Amino acid sequence: MHIEARPLGHPRGVTTTAPRTSDRRPPRAGGLPPGLSGEQLIARHRRHPDPRLRDRVIEQYMPLARRLAVRYHRGQEPLDDLMQVAYLGLVKAVDRFDPAVGTRFSSFAIPTIAGELRRHFRDTAWTLHVPRGVQEAALDIARAASTLSHELGRPPTVPELADATGLDVEAVTDALHARSVQDLTSLDQPRAGGEEGDAPVSELVGADDERIELVDHRVTVAPLIRALPAREREILFMRFARDMTQTEIAARVDCSQMQVSRLLRRAIARLSQVSDEPQAPPGATPARRAGGADRPTRPAA
Secondary structure (H helix, E strand, O other), rough: OOEEEEOOOOOOOOOOOOOOOHHHOOOOHOOOOOOOOOHHHHHHHHHHOOOHHHHHHHHHHHHHHHHHHHHOOOOOHHHHHHHHHHHHHHHHHHHHOOHHHHOOHEEEEEEEHHHHHHHHHHHOOOOOOHHHHHHHHHHHHHHHHHHHHHOOOOOHHHHHHHHHHOOOOHHHHHHHHHOOOOOOOOOOEEEOOOOOOEEEHHHHHOOOOOHHHHHHHHHHHHHHHHHHOHHHHHHHHHHOOOOOOHHHHHHHOOOHHHHHHHHHHHHHHHHHHHHHHOOOOOOOOOOEEOEEEOOOOOOOO
């Protein structure tokens, strides 16, 4: 190809020749043929490292990474975060792929990106610490449940999930229980849909436990019962803890029902008497009693 050049002051008819093709520089990465596959681009990058070749492979397979992120999206994690994790997995797949193996790059990239997404869910998406195997089983079950629900038109049963995932029923049950505690809500968090300054969740859940008073009674009565004779303690236990009748207690301790009734009244009276007495300070020597009443001491002569 001849190009006629007529610069100012140059004789007419002088021509210049364009440089030959062999004299040109190698084409830049942006000027590569558009039909090159990811394997070919990575192979060229391995022979002649060029960041632009690497970037072109990443851009070419970004739609694949986005599809995997959407597949793993279940609503708990923002989709944008999952897409960033998928892109990171794609970059790792480009850097680790070996074209000499002979496999397609997509066959290598898909499990690499999926592994990054699984690792993200395992490390950041669980509020409680759950073993890795249970977490991975929970993810497999979630995908299987979505597929089966679409096919069956109803939520799948545990045996159906076990057949679809290849897990046993016990492993599926454990994974479902683990998934139920994946997201926890703080009791100090404001209630959903409320305005700023509303009462936290802790004030809206729970109820008064009527048995809480029994704790105080147990702490108060326990030392008093220890002061009773062994037989009376046993009768009180059978009557009020085991809810046995006086006749049943009499047969157990080998006495009459009247004796059981008298022992119960005496034990309860002793408990009332001891509970009404002022408690001595720790380390004090108890006063001697005769006939059930304290005997006053006479002053020394």
